[in-house]
Amino acid sequence: MTNLLYVFEGMTSFPTLIAAVVGVLWGMCGGALPGISTAIAMSLVLPFTYGMDPSSALVLLGSIYIGSEYGGSIPAILIRTPASGSSAAAVLDGYAMQKQGRGGEALGLSLVGGTIGGLIGLLMLTLMTQQLSKLALFFTPPAYFALGVLGLSVVAAVSPGQIVKGLIAAILGLMLATVGSDPVSGVTRFTFGYPELLGGIPVIIVMMGIFAISELLIQARERHWPDEVAKGKTKLVLPSLKKLWELRVPQFIAVILGLIEGLTPGGGGSIASFMSYNEAKRWSKNPEKFGKGSEEGVIAPETANNVVALTALIPTLSFGIPGTSNAALLLAALLIHGLHPGPLLFSAHPEVVYRMFGGLFVANIGMFVFGILLLSPLIWLVNRPKAYLRAGIFVLIFSGVYSINLSEFDLYMVLAVGVLGFLLRALSFPYLPFILAVVLGYMIEANYRRSLLITDGDHIVFLQSPLAVGLLSLAALFVLAPLYRQFRNRKSVPSATNDIA
Amino acid sequence: MKMNWQVVALSSAVLALSVPPGWAQEKQAYPVKNVTMVMQSSPGSGGDLFLRGVSLHLSKYIDANFAVENITGGSGAKAMAFTAKAPADGGMLMGVSPTYINTSIISKPPVGFSDLQPVVRLFLDPxxxxxxxxxxxxxxxxxxxxxxxxxxxxxxxxxxxxxxxxxxxxxxxxxxxxxxxxxxxxxxxxxxxxxxxxxxxxxxxxxxxxxxxxxxxxxxxxxxYSDERINGYPDLPTAREQGIDMVIRKFRGIIAQKDISPEAVKALEAAVPKLLEDKEFKAWYQQGSLIPAFQPREEFTKFINDFAAAQKDYFIANKVITQ
Amino acid sequence: MKRSVVTGAVLLGIAVLYWYLADGIPKSPMSGSVGADGLPKLLAICLGVLSLILIAQSVLSPASEPAAAAADVEDTGDAEFTGEGFFLALKMLTIAVVYVLILPVLGYAASAGLLLLAIAMFFGRPFGFQVLAFASVGAVMAHLVFVTLLGVRMPTGFWPSLGWF
CATH class of the missing domain: 3.40.190.10 (Periplasmic binding protein-like II)
Structure with a gap:
């Protein structure tokens, strides 16, 4: 009961309230700028949390996390420029909707999905942290490998005519993911002597290249339509309750995957949002709409990354293991205030923890309100003449990428990935397999090899974890089912059309 | 990302909540007013926490402001190049752990550990x-x-x-x-x-x-794996006590440019021992059982050279590098 | 030569090169039974096989190719890319590369302004007061956001050496 009182205090006391509002607003604005990652937006204010009381400090940082996860989707949907890895999945259908003049709807779905995801995540965090933290323990290396394979298995679902090209795209993505230090031994691979490549090619650079730069290169041929202004509504459109109920399946999927990715350290927002996109497509009644402006394809990843922003705090608080690198900053704030996360934190300092939960509730509501206020002007902004808009996007991408590592090398890297993305698209390779492979490649390889270390090279390790067996069987089913269907169709109808999506 | 802290124009309300630092102690003179401490890992990492802790308290003993900048990328290669390029007036220091030695040996970046000057060692991490x-x-x-x-x-x-x-x-x-x-x-x-x-x-x-x-x-x-039993765990025996003769010296220290201003070095060498005795700072680092292990420039330089030589032997023996 | 044959040949080349690079990865006793080169070599083989299939497909069934290609394009408008499209993309890429080259020389704001000007004109805006105003206002805004507000150390270029500041 006292805990509930603390939650209420967190929602009403002045310092936490201010921290929540300022944090979420700064997070949304910072998060919307490419290159200003959540971690950077958080670390910019970290010095100011030293002097604050612990709950306000945590609320401030947590609110930035929440706001930033949402903010990143704004440029992803409006200008196909994902500001962070976790918002990149929103490009797929969000930008497709924007091109159809439904950008306001996409942003509405993203905002409401994010708010719902955040509130559900907060509920899980508040009520079930201790229980859910046990769930993280099931994700051993074999299980995590299996989860990655399940995510990648969606590659098999591209249409039969594209299967070779889809596989090639996936392999190219996996190749890109092998650049950098080897996940098991630490030896360098494919770095060509550039120390910049030691840590691998950052996901955000891949996303900016593959989505934003490739789009600009594709649009280069549209130079003869100089004065066109994007048509369509220039207002934010919130989804109705009826619509939200129709979209319950993708949201449910997003909550589950967001929870898993938040709980386990190796994952994070980008894996959660892409996996949610995959599964939403797989379980959808209208999978053919995905990639062409599907509402399910927007709400699933957008709900997932906001779930992660809160569930990542579960292992942070209960184990002292940050679920994502952003949650590590919250951990930092805890440590600076002399609080040691772990099983004892909840009993030793309930007031700090539960006040923080209260503050984060305010932040979620604040995000919704600010979203409504901020989005309409932004939609207006991107409906300017295209020549100016595209020039502005170029400057935004380059400024953002440069600010990550202050490196011209990164600028060349984003251009190179952009050219690769352009070639994939111009030669009509499906590029979703490529992106999935980049996002999941490291996780699959690292955990595969870690698993084999456990048994000294024996593959039986994958059968020893029930979770791994379940996930791998599911993946096998998803790969084999379309092949079987195709095989049967071909037998019965010799001239089968290839529209089994 | 590099940042000065101007962002807070956005959060003046937050500013109002923060407490001004104490001014009680006598301070060492320092050649510059604002000092940037470079950290190669991302915000929130162990190394970053260490350096932020130091920067928070060091201004009590040195007459300058300290801020941390995270220059990530290349496992420290980028941060080393960045630090080496800066003027050697004491305005740009770098917080380091063994990673910077390993990166220098394994990936041979244009600027490596031998192009930088160790200034002071603060801690050993047990x-x-x-x-x-x-x-x-x-x-x-x-x-x-x-x-x-x-x-x-x-x-x-x-x-x-x-x-x-x-x-x-x-x-x-x-x-x-x-x-x-x-x-x-x-x-x-x-x-x-x-x-x-x-x-x-x-x-x-x-x-x-x-x-x-x-x-x-x-x-x-x-x-x-420390020389002696560690603070907070008096019953925990060292590896040596258990018959395994191994000590791991995971150091944390500060380095700078080769031709770093002698006044800056002098100020740091004088201030760090006082900092390690600071009550608040001590409470902070003892929670993490960090072992205060101050070394001034000369000793720290020798320590780094020995450490690097040992690492190189290890990498060659284990085929991480070839020669 | 058909486009997909060329694509297949290039991919085959990448597979061979990648294998060669993977073979040069140092062997570490820490890397386990699969080794740091395990996955890369597997990928190289798969890519090699798939690129051969791609070549074979387009040689054997020339007619069906465009239809199959257009079947599952994620974004509308990506299909049927013409030679002119490639040329224009190359032109835009050149502008981008020039920007990266002049960035350390001219500094952030000036380069950003020139980039804005170049891209706006690339998309058909005539040179004149309007684009110049757009480029200079845009450059100032970019400087205000990234340098003044966020404190990113953008390249200053040669300006400080003139000693005006």
């Missing part, structure tokens, strides 16, 4: 061996005994591949003639989870990141 609370292992000797009967039977979780923790296990295997499976992870947190869920039988880590689990008894320390 590296400890932990097991799950209910583990069959009580001592490191138990582990070695079982490893002798079951080669590759014991699984050890360590942090990043190529890090000091993994190296600890390789040395242990070589010293005792045993073989265990060393499983590297993406970081300390990941490795900790593997110990908690039983994937690994033991883990190697730093007290600071394991503290919560150690306090609650979910994890139990069985040895520390």
């Amino acid at each position: 590296v400890i061996v932990v097991v799950k609370g209910d583990s069959r292992f009580k001592t490191l000797a138990d582990v070695v005994a079982e490893a002798k009967t079951k080669p590759m039977g014991i699984k050890v979780a360590v942090g990043e591949p190529g890090g000091l923790e993994g190296q600890t296990m390789v040395e242990l295997m070589q010293k005792t003639g045993t073989k265990v499976a060393v499983i590297s992870h993406d970081g300390g947190g990941d490795a900790l989870l593997s110990v908690l869920n039983g994937t690994a039988d033991l883990g190697i880590g730093e007290v600071a990141e394991l503290k919560g689990q150690l306090d609650s008894g979910e994890l139990r320390p069985i040895a520390t």
Whole structure:
């Protein structure tokens, strides 16, 4: 009961309230700028949390996390420029909707999905942290490998005519993911002597290249339509309750995957949002709409990354293991205030923890309100003449990428990935397999090899974890089912059309 | 990302909540007013926390403002190049851990450890061996005994591949003639989870990141690779006491440009010992069981050179590098 | 030569090169039974096989190719890319590369302004007061956001050496 009182205090006391509002607003604005990652937006204010009381400090940082996860989707949907890895999945259908003049709807779905995801995540965090933290323990290396394979298995679902090209795209993505230090031994691979490549090619650079730069290169041929202004509504459109109920399946999927990715350290927002996109497509009644402006394809990843922003705090608080690198900053704030996360934190300092939960509730509501206020002007902004808009996007991408590592090398890297993305698209390779492979490649390889270390090279390790067996069987089913269907169709109808999506 | 702290124009309300620092002590003169301390890892990492802790308290003893900048990328290669390029007036320092030596040796970046001047060493991070609370292992000797009967039977979780923790296990295997499976992870947190869920039988880590689990008894320390027993764990024997002659010196220190201003060095050499005695700072670093291990420039330089030579031998012996 | 045959040949080349690079990865006793080169070599083989299939497909069934290609394009408008499209993309890429080259020389704001000007004109805006105003206002805004507000250390270029500041 006292805990509930603390939650209420967190929602009403002045310092936490201010921290929540300022944090979420700064997070949304910072998060919307490419290159200003959540971690950077958080670390910019970290010095100011030293002097604050612990709950306000945590609320401030947590609110930035929440706001930033949402903010990143704004440029992803409006200008196909994902500001962070976790918002990149929103490009797929969000930008497709924007091109159809439904950008306001996409942003509405993203905002409401994010708010719902955040509130559900907060509920899980508040009520079930201790229980859910046990769930993280099931994700051993074999299980995590299996989860990655399940995510990648969606590659098999591209249409039969594209299967070779889809596989090639996936392999190219996996190749890109092998650049950098080897996940098991630490030896360098494919770095060509550039120390910049030691840590691998950052996901955000891949996303900016593959989505934003490739789009600009594709649009280069549209130079003869100089004065066109994007048509369509220039207002934010919130989804109705009826619509939200129709979209319950993708949201449910997003909550589950967001929870898993938040709980386990190796994952994070980008894996959660892409996996949610995959599964939403797989379980959808209208999978053919995905990639062409599907509402399910927007709400699933957008709900997932906001779930992660809160569930990542579960292992942070209960184990002292940050679920994502952003949650590590919250951990930092805890440590600076002399609080040691772990099983004892909840009993030793309930007031700090539960006040923080209260503050984060305010932040979620604040995000919704600010979203409504901020989005309409932004939609207006991107409906300017295209020549100016595209020039502005170029400057935004380059400024953002440069600010990550202050490196011209990164600028060349984003251009190179952009050219690769352009070639994939111009030669009509499906590029979703490529992106999935980049996002999941490291996780699959690292955990595969870690698993084999456990048994000294024996593959039986994958059968020893029930979770791994379940996930791998599911993946096998998803790969084999379309092949079987195709095989049967071909037998019965010799001239089968290839529209089994 | 580099940042000065102007952002806070956005959050003046937050500013109002912060407390001004104390002014009581007498301060060392310093050649410049604003000092940037470069950190190669991202905000929130262990190294970043260390440097932020130092920058927070150092201005009590030195007449300058200290701010931390995270210059990530290339496992420190970028930060080293950035630091070396800056004017040597004391305005740009870099906080380091063994990573910068390893990166210099393994990937041979244009600017390496030998192009920079060690200034002061502050701490040694005790590296400890932990097991799950209910583990069959009580001592490191138990582990070695079982490893002798079951080669590759014991699984050890360590942090990043190529890090000091993994190296600890390789040395242990070589010293005792045993073989265990060393499983590297993406970081300390990941490795900790593997110990908690039983994937690994033991883990190697730093007290600071394991503290919560150690306090609650979910994890139990069985040895520390330090010279002496560590603060907060008086009953935890060192590896040496258990008959394994190994000490791991995971240092934390400050380095700068080759021709760093002598006044800046003098100020730091004078201020750091006082800082290590500072009551608030002490409370902060003792929680992480950091061992204060001050060394002035001359000694620290020798320490770094010896350390680097040992690392190089190790990498060559284990075929990480060729010559 | 058909486009997909060329694509297949290039991919085959990448596979061979990648194998060669993977073979040069140092062998570490820490890398386990699969080794640091395990996955890369597997990928190289798969890519090699798939690129051969791609070539074979287009040689054997020339007619069906465009239809199959257009079947599952994620974004509308990506299909049927013409030679002119490639040329224009190359032109835009050149502008981008020039920007990266002049960035350390001219500094952030000036380069950003020139980039804005170049891209706006590339998309058909005539040179004149309007684009110049757009480029200079845009450059100032970019400087205000990234340098003044966020404190990113953008390249200053040669300006400080003139000693005006």
